[in-house]
Amino acid sequence: MQIFIKSLTKLVRSLPFLYRTHAELFHSVSLEQVYATILFSLRDRETVGQYLKNWLDYTNKAQAEFDRHPPPFVEKVLKWKLNV
Structure with a gap:
């Protein structure tokens, strides 16, 4: 589980960069939806x-x-x- 937390932390830190660079590929997913999914994963x-x-x-x-x-x-x- 600790590896999962570290991976998520690393992912969350890189999200703004990834979102900006890949926004044209995933235009149907907002940054808020990505953060909500991560938050749900951490809570449940x-x-x-x-x-x-x-x-x-x-x-x-x-x-x-x-x-x-x-x-x-x-x-x-x-x-x-x-x-x-």
Whole structure:
């Protein structure tokens, strides 16, 4: 958790610079929304942590399922790649 706090602190300090340099890429997100998201993450760490854990579990299961049963196109590409 300490690493999480340090990373967030570093991110918050660099936000004004990042926001100015990337504002044209993320014009739909305001700086206030970014700060609100960080504040929510800091206030409700358990919920955010559980959400991230659930998301990571889901993505790992989905990746394992994809690896076990890849789409036909992926199988063809893999066979072609191995034969080259």
